[in-house]
Amino acid sequence: MTYVAPSHRAHSRFIVLGIESSCDETGASVLRDKGDLLSNVISSQVDIHALTGGVVPEVASRHHLEQVNAVVAEALSQAGVGFGDIDAVAVANRPGLLGALLVGVSAAKAIAFGLDIPLIGVHHIEAHIYANFLTNPNAPLPAICLVASGGHTEIFLIRDHGQYEVLGRTRDDAAGEAFDKCARVIGLGYPGGIEIDRRAKHGDSTAISLPRAYLTRDSLDFSFSGLKTAVLNLAKSELGNHPIEDWCASIQEAIVDVLVKKTIMAAHTHEIRSVMAAGGVAANSSLQARLREACEANGMSLVIPAPLFCTDNAAMVACAGAYRFANNLIDDLSLDTFPSEPLALASR
Numbered sequence: 001m002t003y004v005a006p007s008h009r010a011h012s013r014f015i016v017l018g019i020e021s022s023c024d025e026t027g028a029s030v031l032r033d034k035g036d037l038l039s040n041v042i043s044s045q046v047d048i049h050a051l052t053g054g055v056v057p058e059v060a061s062r063h064h065l066e067q068v069n070a071v072v073a074e075a076l077s078q079a080g081v082g083f084g085d086i087d088a089v090a091v092a093n094r095p096g097l098l099g100a101l102l103v104g105v106s107a108a109k110a111i112a113f114g115l116d117i118p119l120i121g122v123h124h125i126e127a128h129i130y131a132n133f134l135t136n137p138n139a140p141l142p143a144i145c146l147v148a149s150g151g152h153t154e155i156f157l158i159r160d161h162g163q164y165e166v167l168g169r170t171r172d173d174a175a176g177e178a179f180d181k182c183a184r185v186i187g188l189g190y191p192g193g194i195e196i197d198r199r200a201k202h203g204d205s206t207a208i209s210l211p212r213a214y215l216t217r218d219s220l221d222f223s224f225s226g227l228k229t230a231v232l233n234l235a236k237s238e239l240g241n242h243p244i245e246d247w248c249a250s251i252q253e254a255i256v257d258v259l260v261k262k263t264i265m266a267a268h269t270h271e272i273r274s275v276m277a278a279g280g281v282a283a284n285s286s287l288q289a290r291l292r293e294a295c296e297a298n299g300m301s302l303v304i305p306a307p308l309f310c311t312d313n314a315a316m317v318a319c320a321g322a323y324r325f326a327n328n329l330i331d332d333l334s335l336d337t338f339p340s341e342p343l344a345l346a347s348r
Contacts, residue, residue, distance in 0.1 A: 006109040006341070014087040016325060017111065018318025021070065021104030022096030023122045023151075024048075024060045026067040027314030029039050030079035034322045035137040038079035043067040050190045061099035070106045075314070083115055089331070090321020093121040094338035095151075101337040109333055118330040120321040124312075125152060125343045126164075128278040130320035131305035131313075139303045140274040144267045148259060148287075149279035150176030150191075153222050155266045156343070157278075161323055164343050167266050168220025175255055175281045178224035182231045182251045186239060186347075191240070196248040197284050203249030207242050208234065210254040222265050252286050260290045267300055276303045283310035 013033060024045040030038040045055075045063050052059075062147055076082060095102055105121075112119035128147055131141050141308035144167075145156045153170040168199070176193055177209035183192020188199075211230050214222040231251060239247070259281075267275055274297050281287060295302040308318055325328070 004169055006284055012058050014322070014325060015081060015085055016318045016322045017072070017075070017086045018122075018314040018321055019089065019091040019104045020127070020312055020314040020317045020318075021064045021068065021069070021100050023100060023312055024055045025312040026064045026104075027312065027317070028068075028072040028218075029074035029314035029318045030075050030081060031315065031318035032324055034319065034326065035134065037134060037315055038081065039075045040313060041071050041075040041078065042313055043071050046191065053184060053190045053281045055097070057097045057099055058249075060097055060118060061103060063242050064100050064103035068103055072107065072111075075309055083111070086111070086115060086117060088120055088321065088325045089116040090120040090122050090317050090325070092124045092127055092317050093205035093335055094123055095340045096124055098339045101339075105335060105337050106190045109335065113333060118325060119333065119335055120329070121331045121335045122317050122320045122324070123341065123343050125154070127316040127320045129156065129158065129164075129176070129276070130323065131278055131309040131316040132276045132303045133323075134309055134315055134319050135305045139276065140301060142272055143274035143276050144263060144270065144272045145276040145278060146259060146263045146282070147279045148175040148277070148281035150174060150180065150193075152279060153224075153259075153281075154343075155220050155263060157266070157272070162327075166342065166344055167270070168222065168262060170222040170224065171215075172206045172223055172225040173228060175222070175224060175259060176279070178228055178255055179281070181228050185228075185232050185235050186244060186247045186251075188244075193281065193284065197286065199245045200249040200252040200286065203243065203245030203247070205249040205253035208238070208250035210234075210250055212258050214258065214261075218269075220262050220269075222258060222262065224255065229252075249302070252284070256284065256287045256290055259287060260294050263291065264294045264298060264300075272334050273299065274301050274303075278305060278310065279312045283307040
């Protein structure tokens with residue numbers, strides 16, 4: 001339960017410990033105030049889940065359980081602080097893999113209880129959005145933010161800190177999921193999005209004709225299931241007829257084209273001049289380049305987090321938590337975990 005703490009004055013100087021365990025990255029980070037990043041430690045499970053071609057929830061939870069204490073200790077060590085220096089602990093508690101979330105939230109509760117400090121639950125998508133404020137603390141608001149990852153593809157109107165409106169979302173596969181599934185079809189490993197981005201640099205994006213689902217004329221929603229099906233069907237007869245680099249470039253262009261056009265359309269529709277991107281897909285080099293070109297052509301500013309902050313990490317959790325803490329928006333030890341929850345319901 002989130003509440004405004006009556007016994008705390010507004011916080012201006014503080015240190016927040018952030019913990020992330022929503023999927024397959026165990027992360028801990030220490031942030032001073034709202035933007036002075038002291039440490040950001042990530043224990044990745046990519047090699048583990050590459051063996052099965054995707055994240056196995058039970059395996060992910062077990063790895064979090066094994067790593068979380070060591071990751072928190074390392075984050076504190078790198079930051080040069082001790083538990084006694086921490087003013088609050090922020091943790092991603094929704095959405096995500098339930099067993100994985102439970103590990104991070106349990107660790108955060110133990111720290112908050114043991115130190116008698118505030119506990120702050122953070123929505124995972126809100127954390128991705130706040131990675132932009134790690135990159136540029138003065139990023140202008142209101143803004144349009146594209147959040148694209150393995151599990152989410154949404155366009156938000158951010159009116160102010162903590163005030164979000166969903167303008168569009170995927171109706172089926174997320175963009176990152178489409179990257180990974182198409183990569184698997186053409187014989188690439190997991191995670192496929194990174195490999196497609198690397199190989200696409202040497203390919204012809206016009207070599208293979210692939211569909212773009214724009215839906216209705218004014219829709220800001222996404223759909224990538226048709227692209228996945230088209231790649232599957234074409235690959236059965238034509239995979240060997242084109243270099244793998246051409247497949248990668250064509251797939252990437254089909255996904256990026258829709259993401260960019262709908263993001264810019266959202267900005268025009270709502271007369272917003274500030275654009276942001278977040279989530280693992282935001283690290284894609286083609287998406288970044290196309291967004292920059294489109295924003296420059298339309299007189300819009302653009303903020304994209306550094307690649308490390310696009311993928312799951314605890315620094316973004318600490319940053320989102322810091323803004324909540326500064327406004328006395330904290331939780332108690334009854335903080336629960338949720339495998340799914342729209343960000344609009346979590347907004348303050």
